[in-house]
Amino acid sequence: MTAVLTWLIEPLQQEFMVRALLVSMLVSCVCGLLSCYMTLKGWALMGDAVSHAVMPGVVIAYALNLPFAVGAFVFGVGSVALIGYIKQMTRIKEDTVIGLVFTGFFALGLTLISKVRSSIDLSHILFGNVLGISSSDILQTVVISVLVLSVLLVLRKDFLLFCFDPTHARSIGLHTGVLHYLLLSMLSLAAVAGLQTVGIILVVAMLVTPGATAYLLTDRFDRMVWLSILSAVISSVAGIYWSYWMDASTAGCIVLVQTLLFLVCFLLAPRHGLLAQRRRSPRASRFPSA
Amino acid sequence: MPSRPTPFPGSERIAVRNLCVDYHGVVAVHEASLHLDAGTICALVGMNGAGKSTLFKALMGFVRPSAGSIAINGLPLRQARRARAVAYVPQTESVDWNFPVNVHEVVMMGRYGAMNLLRIPRPIDRQAVKEALERVDLWPLRHRQIGALSGGQRKRAFLARALAQGASVMLLDEPFNGVDIRTEKLMIELFEQFRREGRTLMISTHDLAHVTSFCDQVVLINKTVLAYGETSSVFTSENLALTFGGLRLEGDPTTAVEPEPPQAP
Numbered sequence: 001m002t003a004v005l006t007w008l009i010e011p012l013q014q015e016f017m018v019r020a021l022l023v024s025m026l027v028s029c030v031c032g033l034l035s036c037y038m039t040l041k042g043w044a045l046m047g048d049a050v051s052h053a054v055m056p057g058v059v060i061a062y063a064l065n066l067p068f069a070v071g072a073f074v075f076g077v078g079s080v081a082l083i084g085y086i087k088q089m090t091r092i093k094e095d096t097v098i099g100l101v102f103t104g105f106f107a108l109g110l111t112l113i114s115k116v117r118s119s120i121d122l123s124h125i126l127f128g129n130v131l132g133i134s135s136s137d138i139l140q141t142v143v144i145s146v147l148v149l150s151v152l153l154v155l156r157k158d159f160l161l162f163c164f165d166p167t168h169a170r171s172i173g174l175h176t177g178v179l180h181y182l183l184l185s186m187l188s189l190a191a192v193a194g195l196q197t198v199g200i201i202l203v204v205a206m207l208v209t210p211g212a213t214a215y216l217l218t219d220r221f222d223r224m225v226w227l228s229i230l231s232a233v234i235s236s237v238a239g240i241y242w243s244y245w246m247d248a249s250t251a252g253c254i255v256l257v258q259t260l261l262f263l264v265c266f267l268l269a270p271r272h273g274l275l276a277q278r279r280r281s282p283r284a285s286r287f288p289s290a
Numbered sequence: 291m292p293s294r295p296t297p298f299p300g301s302e303r304i305a306v307r308n309l310c311v312d313y314h315g316v317v318a319v320h321e322a323s324l325h326l327d328a329g330t331i332c333a334l335v336g337m338n339g340a341g342k343s344t345l346f347k348a349l350m351g352f353v354r355p356s357a358g359s360i361a362i363n364g365l366p367l368r369q370a371r372r373a374r375a376v377a378y379v380p381q382t383e384s385v386d387w388n389f390p391v392n393v394h395e396v397v398m399m400g401r402y403g404a405m406n407l408l409r410i411p412r413p414i415d416r417q418a419v420k421e422a423l424e425r426v427d428l429w430p431l432r433h434r435q436i437g438a439l440s441g442g443q444r445k446r447a448f449l450a451r452a453l454a455q456g457a458s459v460m461l462l463d464e465p466f467n468g469v470d471i472r473t474e475k476l477m478i479e480l481f482e483q484f485r486r487e488g489r490t491l492m493i494s495t496h497d498l499a500h501v502t503s504f505c506d507q508v509v510l511i512n513k514t515v516l517a518y519g520e521t522s523s524v525f526t527s528e529n530l531a532l533t534f535g536g537l538r539l540e541g542d543p544t545t546a547v548e549p550e551p552p553q554a555p
Contacts, residue, residue, distance in 0.1 A: 040389065157409035161399050164389050171350045171378050172403035172455065173371045219435035221390045 011244045020130045023141055024197045024236035024254070027206070030145045032232030033152050034190045035211030036225050037183060041163045045095060046080070046184070047207040049102035051191040051200055053079030055109025058125055058195075063116045069140045069192050076188025079105050080181070106200075128199035128251040130240070137196060144193045148186050159183055160221060197236065198251035206232065209258040216262075216269040231261050301328050302364060303459050303490035304349065306515075309358035311344050318344040321358070322515040326492070326507065328458075329485050333501040333521070334494045336511035336533055342494045345511065346461050349492075350376055362459055374403045377457030379448045381464045387437035393447050394432040397422055400455035415454075422453035426480065442473030449480060460484065462493045466500065478504050501525055 011017040038047050054072035061071025079101050086097045113122050121129070133141075152159070161169045162179040170176045187207070194203035214227035239254030246253070267274050304326040311319045319341040326332055336342050347353045348360060351367040362370035370376060377400070400422070401415040411419075423429040426446035431439065436447060445465060452460050466474055481491055481504065493505065501508050501521060508525050509518040510533040517524045517532075 040386075154408060157402065160391070161402060164386065164391060164396075165380070165399070167350075167352075167378055167380060168399060168451070169402075170352060171371065171376055172374050172400070174402070215390065219390050219438075220392070221395075224390050 007245065008241070011241060016131050016133075017240070017244065019133060019138065020240055020250070021237060023133055023138055024130055024240060025233050026145045027141065027193045027197045028210075028232035028236045029229050030148050030190050031194050031203075031206035032210040032229035033149065033225055034186060035207050035209070035232070036214065036221070036228050037152075037159055037163055037211075038187070038207050039211035039215050040160075041183075043187070044204065044208045045098050046083075047187060047191065048204040049083065049098045050076045050079060050184070050188050051195065051203040051207070052102040052109075053105035054188065054191055054195070055106055055125060055200055056112055057109075059109055059112040059116055059120060062120050063112075067140050068137070069144055069189075072192040072195075073185075073188055075105060076191060077181075077185055080184040080188065124199070125195065126199050126201050127249065128195060128197050128202070130197045130250055133196060141193050141196055144189050148189050148193070151182065151186055155179070155182070156225075198254055202251050202255045205255040205258055209255070209262055210235070213258070213262045213265050216265045216272045219271070231258070235261060302326075303328050303330070303362065304492070305359075305361040305364075306345075306349075307359050309345075309348060309360060310356045311341075311348055311353050312356050313353075317513065319348070319511075320514045322511070323358075324509055324515050324518045326490050328488045328490060330490045330507055331481055331485050331505050332490070332492050332507040332509055332518075333505040334492055334509050334511060335498065335501060335530075337535060340512045340533070341514075342511060343463075346378065346463065346492075346494065349459070349461060350378055372403075374455050375457060376459045376461065377452035377455045379445075379452055379460060379462040379465060381467060382441065382444055383467070384463075385436075385444075385448075387444070389436065392433050392435055393423070393428055393439065393450075394419065396436055396447055397432075397450045397454050400451040400453070403455070418454045418456070419450075422450040425453060425483075426450045427476075442469050442476070445469060445473065445477060446480075449477070458489050460489060460491045462491060464494055464496065466495065466497055498530075 012021075038044060054076045057071030057073070057075030058068045059071075060066075061068045064071075083094070083097050083101050086092065086101070087094050090097075092100075109125075110122075113120060113125075124132075158169070158174060158179055161174065162176055162183070166176050169179070190207060191203050194206040197203075198206055210228040210232035211224070213231045214224045217227050218224050235258040236254050239257045240250055242248065242257065243250040243253040265273065268276075270276055302325065304324065306322060306324045309319055309322040310317070322341070322345065334342050334345065344353060348355060349362070349367075351360075351371050360367055362375050363373075365373065365375070397419045398411060398415065401411065401418060402409050405411065405415060420429065423432055426449055428439075428443060428446055428450060431443065436444065439447060465477060469477070481493075484491060485506075492509075493500070495501065502525060505521055507519060508521045510516045510524065510529050512533050512535070517529045
């Protein structure tokens with residue numbers, strides 16, 4: 001018992017650990033909520049694209065002494081707009097356009113970081129640096145998080161309808177174009193917040209895995225949101241502790257815990273887990289009940 | 291149990307005048323005109339690619355016509371949309387049935403346009419949803435996730451959404467695809483009730499037997515409206531031959547044309 005308490009309390013005596021835990025819990029709330037929409041809309045690849053595309057924005061913002069969030073947001077939204085434009089103007093399919101645009105932006109970021117004089121550490125952008133997060137970065141993360149959470153909470157039903165049936169949404173006078181780009185803007189902002197914690201490479205896990213895990217556990221959207229946030233927060237806290245005691249990569253540990261939680265749900269979820277599906281007779285699982 | 295008939299003022303529901311729609315220079319619909327009065331069930335018949343979807347999209351204001359005009363209940367489209375006059379009932383294939391929403395929530399989505407920004411249901415919205423669900427016999431199943439409904443119940447859930455919306459014009463995309471005879475009969479009874487309430491239904495269908503069995507009017511489309519009007523006068527072998535690309539039909543028009551394969555979702 002004492003050993004467990006020591007295991008839990010000792011890291012909290014370090015200020016950087018407390019900050020890391022608080023920041024990553026806040027980011028987990030934002031990403032957990034947003035990941036429900038990403039999962040239901042099928043925007044995982046878009047999340048990956050946006051998170052990579054913000055890189056040149058981060059580099060330019062640091063070089064110009066601007067808040068990194070501003071640069072990241074401009075490039076995140078810019079990449080989304082560019083993807084939409086190329087898709088509309090050519091016959092190239094969306095997944096190809098996404099792959100094309102995000103690698104282009106990412107390459108630009110890499111090139112810039114090697115040429116622009118700044119104090120940025122490439123590995124911090126790529127893999128996160130939540131244990132060494134600065135006060136100004138914390139402030140930016142808090143502002144972004146409050147903004148994204150507010151927009152998602154106010155428009156949560158509109159976004160839900162937009163994901164479920166955009167045609168109906170449009171026919172009753174909702175502005176689906178605005179909802180589309182607003183949700184993608186929230187994705188850009190959440191990616192910026194998430195890259196503080198786990199970095200550009202793994203931020204897509206924060207934007208997809210909690211929602212996918214929760215989707216296996218419930219058929220109600222409200223419950224899905226809470227479960228998603230809960231799994232994201234648990235993963236962040238457990239991942240940070242794990243990385244502290246194992247002296248391992250924080251981003252790696254957080255995402256690994258998320259993935260483990262997903263695997264547990266994939267196997268054991270009461271209705272949609274693998275074992276539950278096996279238990280049901282093939283006949284019952286194939287035909288919906290009347 | 292049927293709720294009170296909804297009063298819909300005016301006698302003209304749909305008025306399309308010389309409508310032209312093109313996508314990047316490719317003509318989808320050319321010089322199409324039609325008028326539908328209140329309390330009409332109208333079949334929309336045409337081959338794949340004949341412009342049925344484009345006409346539906348135009349009636350919902352989703353495509354910008356290159357020429358011509360559309361009025362719903364005598365109002366320009368923008369105003370009609372604000373009044374939630376037009377409801378679209380999608381093909382079952384185009385819906386994600388695993389989506390984590392229950393029947394009540396789906397029908398409540400019909401009311402969103404009338405609610406405040408947070409979409410918090412008022413008593414009037416709850417009442418409209420309850421009445422709509424009772425009319426389609428789904429009130430006892432309102433807490434079910436939509437994917438847990440049978441094929442016929444799924445169709446009825448979306449009809450309930452259109453009812454809760456209070457739409458005076460309903461556009462139904464292949465409503466009879468994949469339903470059994472009993473459900474089909476139930477749906478036709480509902481359509482006839484809607485007609486009595488002054489609503490106008492436009493039904494895109496491949497099954498030509500339906501056209502003669504309960505549709506008052508028919509619109510034949512092949513890049514333009516070839517003919518429209520009373521079913522008895524418009525639904526002829528000659529007109530069907532024109533509609534289906536010059537194929538000359540003999541005998542009973544309701545059986546002579548092979549139905550098209552259903553569209554991919």
